[in-house]
Amino acid sequence: MKKHNFFAGPSILPQFTIDETIKGIQNFEGTGLSVLEISHRSKQFVAVVAEAQSLFKELLNIPDNYSVLFLGGGASTQFLMVAYNLLNNKAAYLNTGVWASKAIKEAKFFGEVVEVASSKEATFNYIPKGFSVPEDADYFHVTTNNTIYGTEIFEDFDCKVPLVADMSSNIFSRPIDVSKYALIYGGAQKNLAPAGVTFVIIRNDILGKVDRAIPTILNYQTHIDGDSMFNTPPVLPIYSALQTLRWLKAQGGLKVMEQKNIEKANLLYAEIDRNKCFQATIKDPADRSRMNICFVMNKGYEELEKEFLALADANGMMGLKGHRSVGGFRASTYNALPKESVVALVALMQEFEAKH
Numbered sequence: 210m211k212k213h214n215f216f217a218g219p220s221i222l223p224q225f226t227i228d229e230t231i232k233g234i235q236n237f238e239g240t241g242l243s244v245l246e247i248s249h250r251s252k253q254f255v256a257v258v259a260e261a262q263s264l265f266k267e268l269l270n271i272p273d274n275y276s277v278l279f280l281g282g283g284a285s286t287q288f289l290m291v292a293y294n295l296l297n298n299k300a301a302y303l304n305t306g307v308w309a310s311k312a313i314k315e316a317k318f319f320g321e322v323v324e325v326a327s328s329k330e331a332t333f334n335y336i337p338k339g340f341s342v343p344e345d346a347d348y349f350h351v352t353t354n355n356t357i358y359g360t361e362i363f364e365d366f367d368c369k370v371p372l373v374a375d376m377s378s379n380i381f382s383r384p385i386d387v388s389k390y391a392l393i394y395g396g397a398q399k400n401l402a403p404a405g406v407t408f409v410i411i412r413n414d415i416l417g418k419v420d421r422a423i424p425t426i427l428n429y430q431t432h433i434d435g436d437s438m439f440n441t442p443p444v445l446p447i448y449s450a451l452q453t454l455r456w457l458k459a460q461g462g463l464k465v466m467e468q469k470n471i472e473k474a475n476l477l478y479a480e481i482d483r484n485k486c487f488q489a490t491i492k493d494p495a496d497r498s499r500m501n502i503c504f505v506m507n508k509g510y511e512e513l514e515k516e517f518l519a520l521a522d523a524n525g526m527m528g529l530k531g532h533r534s535v536g537g538f539r540a541s542t543y544n545a546l547p548k549e550s551v552v553a554l555v556a557l558m559q560e561f562e563a564k565h
């Protein structure tokens with residue numbers, strides 16, 4: 210049976226990425242060795258990192274005064290690294306979910322944290338608007354896609370202080386204006402690569418402004434100077450990331466990706482809004498994520514949740530169970546998810562409605 214992969218992360222990757230990774234595991238660039246067993250400092254692997262960095266720059270249109278880093282530790286390590294390197298006195302954070310809250314918690318180890326707005330009182334089911342960012346903050350931190358709740362920020366904010374963004378779950382889903390950001394980071398396992406590598410896009414001039422000493426490996430400058438080779442980087446996930454970047458380019462880049470993502474998201478939200486059995490948890494269309502589409506049973510149909518999940522499972526639809534803090538369902542519709550998977554889910558929802 211055809212499987213439809215709606216997992217939120219780790220999550221679906223292009224078949225091209227999987228096939229090319231297998232080839233590299235068997236015979237890396239004609240070396241007769243596996244990518245699993247070659248030095249990260251071999252010329253072939255140094256070329257992999259260089260091509261991945263250059264495709265990041267090309268696809269995202271990253272200006273020259275930025276560096277692209279591939280590190281370990283996940284986005285969760287970035288929660289503290291950002292503050293360690295940038296927070297001297299005070300930082301501003303927008304609290305839009307569990308990941309944002311975790312970033313706030315880590316920043317508090319390093320200085321004053323101003324939460325400019327929060328949607329916590331409403332289970333983070335909207336993006337706060339009309340907040341103001343203190344002009345004496347060292348930076349302003351946002352989470353552009355809230356993987357658990359299914360909200361997304363589509364605006365690249367104009368901001369008087371350096372803007373820092375966790376883009377773990379929507380990087381490469383559409384063009385962004387990188388020049389508006391001082392630092393962008395994310396775990397790769399949502400839209401780019403298998404788990405294990407973290408990307409950081411950093412404007413070189415924002416470093417060196419805090420008074421504290423920073424341990425070597427947690428200092429961004431170390432990784433800029435060492436070109437992501439200060440210590441052994443996650444070789445295999447970087448190799449897979451390169452394949453996804455090549456795939457993205459072959460697809461036509463991020464404008465094309467965005468069109469496909471809009472089409473998939475519109476199709477599913479339209480069905481959720483129309484179908485009597487279901488309702489979306491995010492009411493304002495302007496806040497609805499194109500990557501993680503959350504919905505629950507409609508009033509009067511609550512007891513059918515398990516039945517729908519079982520039906521989805523029986524039809525090869527994997528990973529639809531919502532996060533435990535929201536309940537219901539979450540369909541993650543990342544770049545690599547084909548439209549046919551969304552079409553199949555919509556058909557199943559219609560079948561379910563007809564039955565009840």
Ligand SMILES: *Cc1c(COP(=O)(O)O)cnc(C)c1O
Binds near residue numbers: 218377378396
């Ligand atoms: C998954 C996720 C994280 C956590 O990433 P790890 O790599 O597991 O540390 C952080 N932020 C967002 C928005 C996420 O989706």
